[in-house]
Each structure stands twice: as C-alpha cells, then as structure tokens.
Amino acid sequence: MPQEFKKQYKEILKQYTLSQTEHNLYEGQNVSRQLIQKSISPEEVISIHKASLEEIIPGLPEEVLHSFDFLIEVMIRYGLALKEHQTLIEKQQNFKMEMDLATNVQQTLLKTKIPNMNGLDIGIISVPAKEMNGDYTHFLSNENAIGIAVADVIGKGIPAALCMSMIKYGMDSLDGPETDPVVVLDIINRIVEKSVSDSMFISMFYGTYDSALSEFTYASAGHEPPLFYCAKSGEFKELQAKGLLLGVIPNVRYEQHSIVLEKDDFIVMMTDGVTECRSKEGFIDQKIILSIIESVKDKPAQEMVEYVFHKLEELQEFEQRDDFTLVIFKKSL
Amino acid sequence: MPQEFKKQYKEILKQYTLSQTEHNLYEGQNVSRQLIQKSISPEEVISIHKASLEEIIPGLPEEVLHSFDFLIEVMIRYGLALKEHQTLIEKQQNFKMEMDLATNVQQTLLKTKIPNMNGLDIGIISVPAKEMNGDYTHFLSNENAIGIAVADVIGKGIPAALCMSMIKYGMDSLDGPETDPVVVLDIINRIVEKSVSDSMFISMFYGTYDSALSEFTYASAGHEPPLFYCAKSGEFKELQAKGLLLGVIPNVRYEQHSIVLEKDDFIVMMTDGVTECRSKEGFIDQKIILSIIESVKDKPAQEMVEYVFHKLEELQEFEQRDDFTLVIFKKSL
C-alpha cells in the first residue's frame, strides 16, 4: 500500500527541491493527511522519502543514505506509539457507547414525575457534570401532600450513580409523601449505612408540603440548606436543619422544622453544584446567586430554574465542575 | 529541551555513518526510547537529524537540506497524533480509576452472605468478564429454608450493573426465603418492567430449599435451567421451568416445580456464561461440562465450583466472554 503514495510523494518532493514554495509545502501536508489516514507509519514515510530522494538526486553521498537507515530505526518506536493510539481511540469509542447506554438506563431508573398540585408551582432542573448524574431528586405525592427528596452523592460519575439507585429503592419503600422527614432520612440512612463502603457519603434533604396548611416540613442530612424567599419582606433566609451525612453511622438524630408559605413565597432547594459555582476569579458570591434568583421571582418556577442555570453556566464560562440540581416550590395561590 | 539530545544524537549518527554496525543501530533505538519518553515529537527528530547531518557532512547538496524541510512539514501531523495519544492515555487511566471505584461500590452493594445450614453444602463462584459483574446472586435464609436468586442482565458492563441494583432492592423487600418462587419472580418482574427501558432484559432463577423436607422448589424467568445430579443413578437432568424474561410484560405466569434431594444429590445453578463457554473450535459441548462437574462430585461444593471455573477457563484459553456464575446446593447429610 505505501507504494501508491510513493509516486505522489516523489513528485511533490521533487517539485519542492526545485522550488521551495509554500504551495509545494501545502501539497506536502495534504499528502501527509492521506498518509496518516491510511495508517502509513512514520518509518515508512522515511523509507518513501529516502527512495524518492535517491531517484530525484542520483549519486547521493553514501553517508546520506545510511543516515536515512538510521532514521528509520529511530522512527520505529514512533510508529508503534501511533498504532497504539489507533487501538486506544477504538477502545474509547466503545466506552463512549457503553456510557451512553448506562446514562439511558440511569435516566429510566431514576425518572421521577413532577406532581401537579393546585396552588403549588414546581420547577426542577438537574444537569450532570460528567455523563452520569450523581445528584438525585425524587417526588412522592398524593392529593394532600408532595414530598421532595434532593440528594448528592459525594463523588461523581459511575460510582455515584450506582450509589444513588439505593436511595431510589429506599424511597419506593416509603408509605407516602407525608412521612415525617426525620423518619425518611432515618430509613435511607440505615440502608446506606448498611450497603455502602466507608468512603461513600450522601447528603440528602427531604421536605414535604402540606397543601391544606400551606406548610413545608423538612429535615436535612448534611445537605446544602434551602433558601426561603418571603414575598412580603422581599428577603431570603436559609432553612437550616442539622443532621449528619447519610452512611456514616446507623443512628442519627435529625432536626425537623416547618415553615408556612404565603402567596408568592418560594423555597429553593439545591445541591452544592449550585452554590459552589466558580468563575475564573473564584467562587461566585452567594449575593450574586440570590440576585439572579430574585430577578426572575415573578416567572413560573420552571422558567426560574432554567434561567438560573443558564446564567450560572455563563458566569462559569460553560465549564461545569459539579452536578447541578435546583428545585423551586412556589406558592402560587 | 531537544538540544540536550542533539549532541547525543549527532554522536551516534556520526558513528553509524562511519560504520554501519548493529551496535550503532541499537544505540540509535536507545536514543529513540529516550526521545519518545521526553515527548520529543517526530518533526523535532527530523530537525535534529538534519542539523546533525549538516555538521557531520559539510557541503551537503542544497536539495538534500530542502528535502528535510519538506519532511519536517510532513511529520507535523504525526507529531499531533502522538500528542493526542498522550492525552488519551491519561484519560484512560482516569477512567480505569473510576471503574475500579465503581466496581468496589457494586461489590459492597450487592454482597450476599452465604448462609450456613446443617445438611446443605453450598458452593458459589461469580466472575465478571469485564470490570463490572452483570450476573447477580442473592441468598435469603432463616432456620428452615434457604432462598437463592441467580440472575443475568442481558448485556454487560456498567448498564447491566445499574439494572442489577434493582433486583437487589426487590429482594430486600421480600418477607423471607420461603416466599413462593413464582411470587418472587412476579414481584421482581413488576419492578423491572416498571423501571427499565425496553431494551434491557433480565433472566432470573429463584429456588428455595426446605431443610425439613429436603425439598427444592423453583421457578425461572427465561433463565438457564439448573442441573440436578442424582447420586443413586449417577445421572444429570435439567430442571426445566417455563417463564418469560423479566421486564417484557407486567403479568407473567411462571411455572413452579419441586424436587426432593437424597444424600449426595446436588443442584447446579448457573448463568449462560457457563453453558456458552467457547473454545477456538466453538461452543464447549455440554457433555464435557457435565463430565468436568461429575469428576469432582465428591468434593465439597465450594471446591467443585472453583474447579469447574478453572477447568473451563483453561478450555477457553483464558478469554472469558461473558460473566460466569455457578452455584451448587448439595445435600450432605
């Protein structure tokens, strides 16, 4: 196969030895592109070069010809590295396909339906940093209440995704959305503690909204505190609730608190992928994040979360470092 | 940096142009090894070669020197491919680390304790073909009974591993080992059907051994039939039980059968990774597999499964194509 290129190569090399124009070098690079696509290894290129040169300039000094033999010997290893590269590219493409499939499976496994409730406007966005999402959200609902779990596995990628399936099955075993948040966290904590290696931890928030009382009751296992926006005062406050990360010890005491929402009040739940957004200059200040949220407070909840994501994406110059999850519960009536 | 190699390269090249010995070529390859380790790109090698040659042979024809400039231009793309290779190697190493972590998580998540029961000798081996195991085994037990689930996700690797976590949580929700095999399969089938995409199927076998009656009751969802070895007759028979794969439709009728074990009788449960072992000549005949098992029938169950695995590994020339799982229940008293 190298032979078919030999004639072409010789012709262009000859042109270039006669006239050192940019055009001839450009032709040279076009041949180079073809050579590399046809997997001609660099030592073969040197061999073609030597043979061409011998024909173009008859009577070359012996030493020059020997020097090319030496160069061929030196180039063999470069040829090997190139072949190895081709194998690795193939492997990487196979891996890509496997990851795509795995991501699909994960999405089907963990899909959660956003419930409909009169008077409560819900917005949700969850975007993974790598292929697979290590953040997890899950809704439970009936006519009276909506439960929301937001969790973040410490770590990203495949190991995190595997861990998360655990929370899903724990959630599925619950009785209903009104289960006390401290009970929910206790159940999930026992499952996680039992089945997960010591190096894997999960932060989790559970909140349940009672539509009759307009009351939101919540507890947290070391999770990013949600923000509560009071429409009347126009101010944000953090909903603090103490509690250890899931999976550290089997018996944990979680705190449970409640807050009553008035019309247009909203709660912003999130993972640390939101609060730990970084621009080139460092962390993006919480004040900036709050002002971004406030600027769209009158929009529907879904528009709000999407706007905040895009705005923060921009500020980070499109380099997302962590999984990003944002959920808004807004009392609309 | 290329400069430090220049002197060395020139010296060896000079030696070679004077005397074309194998020893000088060997030195050339040693330099080549160093060049490639220091990320000297091939176009730089050509440049070093040209400069060295100019000094070794003064008054080289102009065309020869031009020809090297042309060769540098051609080699630039080879240099790029090499740099790309270095990036890809790094990426692959990161991926390896992630997979190792994921495999650990999976092992912790899916670990199952082999139960102890007087009169029943249990052996189990499960070896993945790739990093992660797409075969799944799970024991349930109390004083009266031992339940065993053997499942195989169609497909291997990460997507299969994710699917399997589902079965685990289904199994955890069961009441006890004596649950009727058809009920077990029905429960797991509903979970799988609900949460898994249409392209993912799982074959599963569930059997439960009643120690008082020495009776083994079983059902299968499209799984490889177990083998029953009758010590009295010295013969094997397949334990057939009809039933559709998990995840196809929500309502499936599974068949349930029972068999009573006498002393030294045993049951061999497995995945298709065992029966579909291939050597270079094609599938390994079932007769061969049966004779391998029979040859160690008097050994403890755990020694049996390990022996069969190693024997089949050898016959396949150590190229394992599918996850391999083998479980033996042997009545020892």
Next chain:
Amino acid sequence: MNMKSSVDIISEWDIVAARQLGRNEAKDAGFGTVDQARITTAISELARNIYLYAGKGNIEIKQIVEGNLKGILVIASDEGPGISDVRKVMEDGYTTSGGLGAGLPGVKRLMDDFKIETVVGDGTTIIATKWLR
C-alpha cells in the same frame, strides 16, 4: 507594517496565501524551522476550516509583544454557521475532517494559547497565540 497582515479566505488558494503570510511572519519574529512549520500548519487548519465549513472568512496575523515575550497572534474569523457544541469539537480522538490529531484540538496543541468564540448562526472567531521561547 510593510506587509499585508491579513488574508481573505475565499478559495483554496487563499489557504496557501495565509500559510505563506504566517510562515513569513513567524520567520521574521525569530521562530525556528520546526515552529515555523507548526504555526503554518495551525494557520492552514484554521483557513481550511473556514473554507470547508463557513465558505469564506479572514485570517489575520500579527507579531505581538507582551512584557519581554514576543509572539505571533492568529485571528481566524468567519460569519459561517457557528459551532453548536464546542465541547465536542474540542474533544480528542474524534475523526472529524482531518483524521488523527487534526482539527481544532490540533490547532490548540500547535499553539500556546487558544480561544474560541462562536455563536450559532453568527459565526466563529478563533484567536491563537504562539510565544517565542
């Protein structure tokens, strides 16, 4: 400035003109043969991308000084369709047009700094610099 420092890319021949300009400027700035060839190859790829994907555009080449660093700055701009997925285009090992090691990741490797600005429907500007060491 006694040299045309910019080339409009309209036909394939303009790729050669951009290369020539780049090689001259690189030589003039004091780059060695290998680096001249690298800068030229980067310009060649950028010009070829414009020619193939945007139809037309412009390559501007400047010698620059920053502190006591001298370098070559290349600006490739077009009003073509833009790049919808920059992450993907910058990924390694994806044989887009040029095969192994080529494309924009190749340009990035051949140069020292590399910046891309693109708006779908509006066009693309790529700014790449190589410093003299």
Next chain:
Amino acid sequence: MNMKSSVDIISEWDIVAARQLGRNEAKDAGFGTVDQARITTAISELARNIYLYAGKGNIEIKQIVEGNLKGILVIASDEGPGISDVRKVMEDGYTTSGGLGAGLPGVKRLMDDFKIETVVGDGTTIIATKWLR
C-alpha cells in the same frame, strides 16, 4: 544451516548479537529495510525483557515456510519468574518499561503472529512470526 540460529542472552551485548542475527536472517529471507528494522526491534524488545526481568534466556531465530508463505520465526524463552497477569502485560497504554507503544504489545504489533506461554515460577516462552508479503 550455515549460521548460528540462536543467541543466549546473558549480558546486554547479547541483545545486540540477537538483533544482528535477526536482521541478517530477515534480510536473507527477503524482507525490505523497514521490515528488517521492525523484526530487529521486536527481537530487541524480547531480548531486553529477558535481560531485565529473567536475567538470562535464549533467542532462537528461524526462517520458515508454510505453503507458499515465507517468514521469520522468533522464539524467546527464559526460566525467569514468569508473568502472573498476562492480560495486564498485554494491555495498551501502560507504561511498563519502555514507555509509549513499547513492551510486549509493541512486539505483537511489529510481528504478524504472537503467542505467549508462561508459568509463574517456571518461565516464559514467546513465539512470534512475521510473514513476507
């Protein structure tokens, strides 16, 4: 046979002797310069592995004929520690001794057929063939 067709590998100089033998046989069998260099590099790697990891061993080189195919057969054998994880040693991209592209995967690539037999504690035999085309 008028040539010594086997070289004991004891010192580093024996690597050169094995290379020389390989190159002569390859040339004699009709291989071109590039393939001569490839066969020699493969032999060099095998001999170097013996020297570094087994201490001593042997390289045997034969010209062979199979039907109307001519080729070169290389047998590298040692009674060294053996290889406990063949899969890993044959994996790409792992910088073991020789760096990028080298090691046994490199030998496999340089030749056409490659077979490895190894027993931990007993030694390793590698048989590699290259056919003349």
